[in-house]
Amino acid sequence: MPRLPYLAHLATAAVALGALAAAPAPGDGPALSRPHIVAHFDLAAGQTPENIALEPDGSADLTFAQARQVANVTLHGRTRILATLPAEAHPDTPLVHSAIVLGLARAHDGTLYVAYATGTSKTGIWRIAPGDRPRQIAKLPADGLPNGLALDERHGVLYTADSVLGTVWRVPQDGGKPLAWAGGTALDPVPSGSGFGVNGIKVHHGDVWVSNTDQGTLLRIPVREDGSAGPIETRATGLGGIDDFGFVGRHGDTLLAALNGSGEVALVRPDGSHTVVLTADDGLSNPTSVVVRDRNVYVPSAAYFTMKDPNLLLARLHHRFGD
Numbered sequence: 001m002p003r004l005p006y007l008a009h010l011a012t013a014a015v016a017l018g019a020l021a022a023a024p025a026p027g028d029g030p031a032l033s034r035p036h037i038v039a040h041f042d043l044a045a046g047q048t049p050e051n052i053a054l055e056p057d058g059s060a061d062l063t064f065a066q067a068r069q070v071a072n073v074t075l076h077g078r079t080r081i082l083a084t085l086p087a088e089a090h091p092d093t094p095l096v097h098s099a100i101v102l103g104l105a106r107a108h109d110g111t112l113y114v115a116y117a118t119g120t121s122k123t124g125i126w127r128i129a130p131g132d133r134p135r136q137i138a139k140l141p142a143d144g145l146p147n148g149l150a151l152d153e154r155h156g157v158l159y160t161a162d163s164v165l166g167t168v169w170r171v172p173q174d175g176g177k178p179l180a181w182a183g184g185t186a187l188d189p190v191p192s193g194s195g196f197g198v199n200g201i202k203v204h205h206g207d208v209w210v211s212n213t214d215q216g217t218l219l220r221i222p223v224r225e226d227g228s229a230g231p232i233e234t235r236a237t238g239l240g241g242i243d244d245f246g247f248v249g250r251h252g253d254t255l256l257a258a259l260n261g262s263g264e265v266a267l268v269r270p271d272g273s274h275t276v277v278l279t280a281d282d283g284l285s286n287p288t289s290v291v292v293r294d295r296n297v298y299v300p301s302a303a304y305f306t307m308k309d310p311n312l313l314l315a316r317l318h319h320r321f322g323d
Contacts, residue, residue, distance in 0.1 A: 002095070039312045049301065105150055148211075156174070188212075209221070
């Protein structure tokens with residue numbers, strides 16, 4: 001979620017909401033251990049890590065939102081720029097008014113897909129094949145803000161969450177005309193809020209899960225046999241300032257959610273209860289997304305509100321949750 005000059009109040013509100021809603025489960029030990037920062041980034045250069053995908057070797061691909069870049073970061077902290085999205089001479093992106101790269105997804109063949117928002121005809125989904133330059137494969141409304149991005153390779157489709165228009169778009173993986181796949185009040189921003197509605201997005205057990213930043217909710221959207229969206233289900237509430245999230249284990253519905261405004265990561269259980277498991281004391285600086293592999297937890301922080309130390313943090317999952 002990019003920083004907005006008039007949204008500094010969001011951080012304070014999110015802290016209060018998170019403190020009220022987070023209720024540790026009696027008898028639970030620490031869910032995470034050994035948090036440490038593996039890479040620090042250059043805020044002045046626009047290196048604000050927004051979304052993440054993992055390579056087979058465990059290195060992380062990140063979108064640097066304000067630099068319009070995709071970078072690879074090794075487990076030793078070495079950062080290499082993979083691609084830069086084309087500049088937009090007159091960006092008019094809703095809410096942020098600059099061209100920004102947001103959601104990121106990786107295919108098994110190494111192809112990367114990114115959501116690019118410019119407020120112009122460049123807004124949409126772009127593909128970065130290994131060794132190739134970025135190419136736009138789908139145009140999305142210029143007055144929208146495609147944010148989180150998820151890939152369902154089994155069915156050959158991408159889903160992106162439009163935070164401004166309150167819409168989940170579905171796009172063929174090979175490119176083409178987007179479909180307004182899901183919408184409704186559950187995906188909309190709050191009129192008096194930040195302007196960010198549906199935000200993070202994942203495909204899990206064949207269904208689409210999304211977060212709504214303004215409403216502080218986690219939602220599940222069933223995918224029907226014909227590919228259409230089923231009724232939206234609320235799975236958790238009270239997640240103030242939620243951005244993107246990552247599931248813990250392959251079989252269960254437990255996940256870790258980045259709470260951007262409050263600078264925390266919360267463990268969200270299948271019953272909707274949640275516990276804060278990482279904070280600014282661990283090195284977080286407005287976390288934006290989470291991914292988990294082999295009990296290793298990766299958390300990028302973009303420093304949108306703190307305005308200091310954008311970074312990539314790693315931690316170790318201490319328990320198994322639905323492996």
